[in-house]
Amino acid sequence: QKEVEQNSGPLSVPEGAIASLNCTYSDRVSQSFFWYRQYSGKSPELIMSIYSNGDKEDGRFTAQLNKASQYVSLLIRDSQPSDSATYLCAVSFIEYGNKLVFGAGTILRVKS
Amino acid sequence: GAVVSQHPSWVICKSGTSVKIECRSLDFQATTMFWYRQFPKQSLMLMATSNEGSKATYEQGVEKDKFLINHASLTLSTLTVTSAHPEDSSFYICSAIVAGGWYEQFFGPGTRLTVL
Numbered sequence: 001q002k003e004v005e006q007n008s009g010p011l012s013v014p015e016g017a018i019a020s021l022n023c024t025y026s027d028r029v030s031q032s033f034f035w036y037r038q039y040s041g042k043s044p045e046l047i048m049s050i051y052s053n054g055d056k057e058d059g060r061f062t063a064q065l066n067k068a069s070q071y072v073s074l075l076i077r078d079s080q081p082s083d084s085a086t087y088l089c090a091v092s093f094i095e096y097g098n099k100l101v102f103g104a105g106t107i108l109r110v111k112s
Numbered sequence: 113g114a115v116v117s118q119h120p121s122w123v124i125c126k127s128g129t130s131v132k133i134e135c136r137s138l139d140f141q142a143t144t145m146f147w148y149r150q151f152p153k154q155s156l157m158l159m160a161t162s163n164e165g166s167k168a169t170y171e172q173g174v175e176k177d178k179f180l181i182n183h184a185s186l187t188l189s190t191l192t193v194t195s196a197h198p199e200d201s202s203f204y205i206c207s208a209i210v211a212g213g214w215y216e217q218f219f220g221p222g223t224r225l226t227v228l
Contacts, residue, residue, distance in 0.1 A: 042221070104155045
C-alpha cells in the first residue's frame with residue numbers, strides 16, 4: 001500500500017460545478033496535510049494546508065480532514081477551466097521528520 | 113511571502129559537462145531545502161534534503177557523487193549535476209520550508225535540463 005494514495009483521474013467536471021478530489025494516507029502518525037496544484041510544465045503551488053480534523057475554507061477551495069478515516073479531500077466550488085491541472089496531496093508523517101510524502105496526483109479537467 | 117527562485121530556468125548542455133542550479137529563498141530563511149526531479153507525466157521524486165551548514169541527505173538510489181548539493185547559507189542551496197548524460201535530462205525543482213513552520217514546502221519554478 002502506498003503511503004499517500006490518490007485516484008489518478010482524469011476527473012472531468014463541467015464549468016461551474018464542484019470538483020471533489022480525494023486522498024487517503026497510511027496508518028502512520030501524521031501532523032500536516034497539504035494540497036498543491038501543478039500546471040503542465042510548471043512546479044507545484046501550495047493552495048491549501050490543514051492540520052486538524054474538520055473543514056478549512058479559502059475562497060473557492062475547501063479542505064476536509066478526517067484523521068480517523070485517514071482521509072483528506074479538496075473541494076473546488078464554481079470550477080473554472082483555469083482550475084484544470086494536476087492536484088497533489090501531501091502528508092507530513094512524524095517519522096519522516098520535515099519531509100512530505102506526495103501522492104501521485106489527480107488530473108482535473110474542467111470543461112467549458 | 114514565501115517566494116523561492118531558481119536559476120537558470122532552463123539549460124542545455126553537452127554530455128559530460130557539469131551544470132549548477134541555484135535555489136534561493138527570497139523573503140524568508142530556509143534552514144532546510146529539498147531537491148526533486150520530475151520526468152514527463154511522472155510524479156515528483158525527492159532526490160535529497162539539504163540542510164544549511166551540513167551535508168545533504170540523499171534518498172535511496174540517488175548518486176551523491178553525481179548530484180552535489182551545497183547549502184552554504186540560510187537562503188541558498190545549489191545542485192550540481194556532474195558529468196551530465198542524456199538520461200539526466202529532466203525537470204529539477206527545489207523547495208524550501210519556513211523555519212518554525214508546519215512543514216509546508218514552497219517550490220521554486222523549476223529548472224529544465226536538457227543534456228545533448
